[in-house]
Amino acid sequence: MEEQASRILKRCRGLPLAISTIGGLLANRPKTSIEWMKMHEHLGAELESDLRNITKVIVSSYDGLPYHLKSIFIYLSIFLENQEIRCTHLLRRWMAEGYIAKNRDMPVEEVGERFYNELINRSMIQPSKKKIIPGVRVARCMIHSMVRQIILSKAVEENQLFLIEKQCNEVPQSKIRHLVVSKWKGREEKLENINLSYIRSLTIFGECPVSLISPKMRLLRVLDLEDTINMRNEDLRHIGELPHLSYLSLRGTEISKLPSSLQKLCYLETLDIEDTKVTKLPHGIFKLEKLRYLLAGVNFSKDLLQKLVQPEMNNKNTNLLGNMAPFLCCNRMDYCNISNMDQLSVRAPEGIEKLRDLHMFGAFNVGQGNGVGGRLGKLTNLQRLGVTVIATVKMLGTKLQQGQVDILGNLRSLAALWLWERSYTGESLCFSAGKFPKLKFLDIDWLENIETMEFKDGAMPELERLWLNNCKALSDNGEGLSGVPYLPNLNELLVKKCGEKEKLMEILQWQVSEHRRRPKFLIGKSILPTASKPSTSASVVQ
Template identity: 30%
Template sequence: MAVEAAVSLVLRKLSNFLIQEAVYLYEVRDQVEWVERELKRMQCLLKDADAKQSGDERVKNWVADVRDVAYDAEDVIDTFILKIEQRRSGYAGFFKRFMRIHIELLSRRQVGNEIERIKNKIQEISASRLTFGIIDVGEGSSFKGESLRRQRQTSPLFGETEVIGFEEDIKTLVGRLIKGDSRRCVVSVVGMGGLGKTTLAIKVYNNDAVKKHFDCCAWIFVSQEYVERDLLQSIIKCFMTLTKEELEMAEKMNSVFLLTTRNREVASYADARSSPHELQLLGDEEVWKLFCKKAFLEQGIHYQQNLEKLGKEIVAKCCGLPLAIVAIGGLLSRKSTDPNEWEKVLQKISSQSVDDESRIARILALSYEDLPYRLKPYFLYFGVFPEDHEIRAKKLIQLWVAEGFVEPTGDETMEEAAEDCLEELIHRSLIQVVKRNSIGRVKSCRIHDLLHELSISKAREDKFLDVHHGNTNPLSPSKARRLAIHHATSKYTSLNRANPHLRSVLCITLDSGWLGKKQEDFLYRGFNLLRVLYLDVSNRKLPNEIGTLIHLRYLGFKVGGLTSLPSSISNLHNLETLHVEEGISIIYIPNSIWKMKQLRHVDVSYGRIINKGVWSKMVGRPSLGLDCLVNLQTLKRVEAGDWIEDCLGKLTTLKKLGVYEMHNSWQTKGLSNSLPKLDLLQSLRLHWWRTIPVFMPFSHHLHLKKMFLSGTLKKLPESYEFSPNLTKLTLASSQLMKDPMATLEKLPNLRILRLCYNSYMGKEMICSAQGFPQLKSLQVERLPELVEWRVEEGAMLRLLHLLICECSTLKRLPEGLQHVTTLEKLEVQRMPGEFNARMLENRGDDWHKIQHIPSLKIQ
């Protein structure tokens, strides 16, 4: 029940309000404290109410009343804070100060009246709960973050797709794709939702025989609402490495499409001459194997004997549907091994005699209901994103923090606590991992469309979220706290459905465009209490009105044309995240941004801090005040400036730093002096204009996992000068003359290495035996002088992926590559025809080096 989380959020806000605004509350403080105490008491009642509301409409209404009164209290607090802030910045002089005092007295009287109304409502709700027999059962269940952190560090690095029982289907579909009709055709896979169609399609798409048969392949998701242009662009992105001539050739080829759909009519319409492949339900043995893989993930195999009978009864209710099996298995993996606990789950599934589809929906709903209350808003938040949307974990976590969901414990940061919650949802099989990074953390994720429908349904029921699609009218948003717009913003604003209660607006559109004056007024003047604003638009600048949204915690844009941020942005003193994605030009950032003391993440596309102010002009240097940013964790894609020398060393909480356009000695000196003080750094990206004058050692940066260095290096540092825990390294434009492999292969934890664009200008490269003990991915790109490459036996014993791109003078594949038996994928891009000819199957001179590699891709 998201209501418990909503009450918890309001309680935290009340507590902060009583501390921070005490001077303004001397007449109403007692009333506010009373509201805080009563809401705490009600929070302890909600778990019992949650257990009873599914069978009693009156209890359901009681829970809704608790939610509404909590929302009312939040509205009063936020509106009062807004008025205080407006008056702090809007009055000067004796007369104006007198008017400010007079209006503040009126405001306190008004807030007192509002709180008195809320008190009366709370008293009514409290008295009525006795009628329904609702009792205090404490704060409810939770989960242990420490165990999750251990799981997170040991999570698999590449792929997490569960495939059991599809062997024959894969064999059949692969055969139809590579041995079927020579005409352009569509091979469809049909079946009910949750049957595993997408999982099967992924396995077929990644099949070695399929990859070798087709010159190029593309994977896209087509949701119920889509824009043809975006689909075409997604396909083109998959072919970006092809030359113009290869693209033209591809257009003339007969292509084969693999389509998954629940609707047999769609399959027939796509290709009437191709019979669809109907995916069947899993058999009993396959069902039990999949269930055990999920339910007994953390428990010894001996537990199966104790729970096997109950487990098989539970599995029988899943109707052979993989999605339901992994969902209920994920739920039980978090339960005690006491058979009584499993019996309760079985009874809930069997409580009603319904058809298969209704029972599946009930199983998925049960997985949601079983979540600890603190996790429910995290799950509901996935309804914000469009169907089949690939969600970046970093962005999702920052949004969760800004929404106020996160309650860290111990010494962990809010971002770490949020990451634990994401991992918990993954382990419960409610969320799917799409990609993990080099150290095993989630990079992007997705939610199954049936669970997506569930998240939206539950979110609307709790007035947690309202979603507006292009072809539907929005539900009445009179109390919804969040609004997601999945189409052009102008279509929604034309409905003139303003909602002063909104805390979040996210425009994640399929057809992003420009915001007109009407749309800007709608967004920046209509919602004064916003905490989160994300826009998928193309405007070149933001209006000054953005500075009136003083409650904002998250401000994000996915734009192509934004060039500047207004100075009024410094009024957003609660802002935690400023994120500008995919910019194509320099974005000018006002110097005043550094007044925003709550900033945690600044991630912009080619940001440039502009130096303004009288003091700057007098002494010729900016007064940035970066030392005030005691919470800053991310500062990425920002142009170098005097701020490096003046302030960087004071940002001791930084975890991610990215600076470009460094070109003079004092910037380098400032960097050398500052970096040793930033011992929490996890990711570092530095771009020099030309030569890197000196390389500072990073051996004491124990948290540093990722480095990207661009610029001429006079000499590659010794291996002991790098962080001992470095997992990913990229070198670009380094102009090294000495073979870098002799040094880099000694890095004990390096998993990903990219040597890019003139990073090495020598003719010979050697990977020696026992070198690169942990390396899993190696990319060698645009090394124009490389002629010979040798891999000694025993080198790179864990390598999975190798990319060779635009090394025009390289004569042949590395000698000794045949000894790297772990290699799963070799990609060769834009190499000379003679080089490619050596890899021809059975007759190329280099075929013996690669015949053991499952996947070979030549472009």
């Protein structure tokens, strides 16, 4: 019986609603292996004859959703069949549409993510198997084609959505809220007859119709042009005349310049210009005080996030990381991605520190001497930062893992690195040979979980100063901090507020005494004298 049940489940292709329908069919049959085998053999015919039952189950499941989930679920009818939908893409659109109410005790992003997880747990949407990455939330989802057809018909029936496709002949006469243009084939006469004044979202898949973005869309909140073909700069000339626009995505388009009228969008929360040709933001961008997500430059996470969970990178990719100017993206919440094309970022504009509500900011070039990098500390709500750097990197709350530190070590021009509180999650930290070739200063502070730290022979050949502060979990033996003799240019070793480490201190004291450069060994402000080779019983270093 179990074997037959397993085969039947496979035929349901992961659709829980189909499983429920098949369960209803099996309930009326004898519970024998032979009977279930016959059911499996004739399942196609049974499903066809009972297709209405599956539809009823889906409709019933939709009707049974709580009110707060119904609107955001039917909103999924906007996306194409079999399309992988990014969680962040969906959440930001929900926020812009006002579907996620602000909660006094919880950030709106967390509320939205709870709704998203509820739909997954109810099997109304499915995690994308192609994008499952260990340790990362369900980053992408899909909606079953049968489910989409049902909610699409509901959305059209309720005048919520109108879908323009290449075979479309009719034009809606009613007030529609969401307009989707798919596989456009230059039929501008149809668009001229559509009443655009009530549209709240415009989504385009494929080619963008000429001059579709119009001042007539006075109520537009979402303008989603991601991966649109043949987008031109002049197509955005009316963008400043959309006063309620909250979400603007130009990701993956050929746009190279944003109009200065962008600064008029006082309700804009998301500006996504990743993977475009835009290298400079318009003057006055700092006036967008409600901006929460400012995404620019090249999105390396498409490839790198997958690479970060693989055992090792191939030689081609390693060379790419090592030989080009560095790109760094740090995330307090999830991960840190690194690549190396800093020419594919945008210059951080003057006044960017006035965007106090920014939650996500990157990728921006702060190495042009304009002083912007030093003012980022005023962005107190920032959770994810992506910048291109020339010499220094400071990590705080990034929760890196060993593999990500190894990739960080490929930044050839990196001269100073700060690893501060919650920047690293492991108990052991190892710096491998060939990594951090130009690093001169390393400051490790408040990594409370670190028990062992090791420098391999050939790591950090130019390191001059090594500071350890508040790392109280360090082992009180040679493994607590090993490999100091492998740092040929070390001038200063500082160990401060790491607790009483009698054996470790004696070992380090002897190692620096034997070091060819005789570096200073400091505990706080005290410089320790030279020492003889440590014995098995060590004395306390004051």
